[in-house]
Amino acid sequence: MKKLILNTIKEHFPILKNAFSMMLSFATISFLGAAYWFVAARLYTPTGIGLASAAISAMMFLGNLGMLGFNTLLVGEIPRNPERAPSFISTSLIISGVTALLIGIVFALNIGYISPDLAFLGNDLSTILLFSIGVMLTGIFGILDQAYIGLLRGEMQLIRNIIFSIAKLVLLPMAIYFTLTSEGLIIYATWTAGNLISFLPILIAHPGGKSLSDYRPNFSYLSKFWSKALSHHVLNLALLAAFWLMPLIVTTIFSPEVNAGFYIAWLMANFLYIVPVALNFALLAVSSSDTSLLTKRIRFTLSASFLIVLIGVIVTLLIGSFILSLFGPEYVETASSTLYILAFGAFPLIIRAHYIAINQIHRTLREPIILMMIGAVIEISFAILGGVYFGLIGLSIAWVIAFCIEALITLPKVYQIASGKRC
16 A cells, blocks of 8 residues: 555656645645734734725736736747747736736726725825736736646746745734834735735746847747637636635625635635645646646545545634634624635635536636636626525525536536546
């Protein structure tokens, strides 16, 4: 048995290495993030935390919107065209960075019409720029992090994220002296500053190139990939829309105070959600240029995902309430049940993540785009209806039910590949 386990690890080491790098990165971010929000809970009010977390979620969603699909595209295309990787990366960064900046500005100017609680994001020019720059940096670093996965240098995105997490944690106590208009904006500013500081390892160890000339943008070459990038972009938005919008939905339906508790539970559940995502990003990077071992690799990532998630759910049930209590008794009262419900949502996400990876490897994105767009509508609709009629617990249950529906729809294709049958 020991020999079998060692041989399995050796055989699938490239997948494990990159997946572990992503999971370790997220674990580090989660741990330092917990410390960050723990400190924030003692320096700022639940209202400020609720507003900041809603603004940060908006930043993450809009940053992903500005990536235009290049983040996922790079993971698959870099292994196929390694000599063009530096130019491909720099061109993607320029286009996505400008797009994300403009999207952030438009959002800040108009969000007050949708959610009055977040109207402070468009109060003045400096606030609009602060928010939109945060969106731009989110888009840029999202692409760089995935580019490193495509280059099979996942340790670099780990280093960057560690620096980012430490920087914003250190800045948080200092931020109380900032002369900004609200607590939510003060907390948000530490994220933007932390992202800027995390650029240091990129300057020291630039991705893929041997000289600066390698990074010369090539817009004409990139134009050949617009249709692929657009497909990836629509798919990414469908997958992430409900995920990043949920704190905004909670803030709008309930209040910033309720969202403060929900956001902490949501962050803890994300630690489980990242497991299948990380394994399948690594699977995509390893299998894009060679699908001959896909069935064996799928079986391995399915088994690893279910095992790790199962352990994570058990740990969450045992110590979840205790962790929430560290932030304050109001967090336990508001979000303990929500945390347990969201934790179980990781199981159906395993199936969905593998379905997406299979289609990305085979470059058959039309079907998953349609299904995931429908799934996004179901997730958001179910969550809103559950929240309006049954409160925060109803929202959480309805969201997980939507995950299960998506898993049932995508299960046949995952089973087909895992069982060794042809598509």
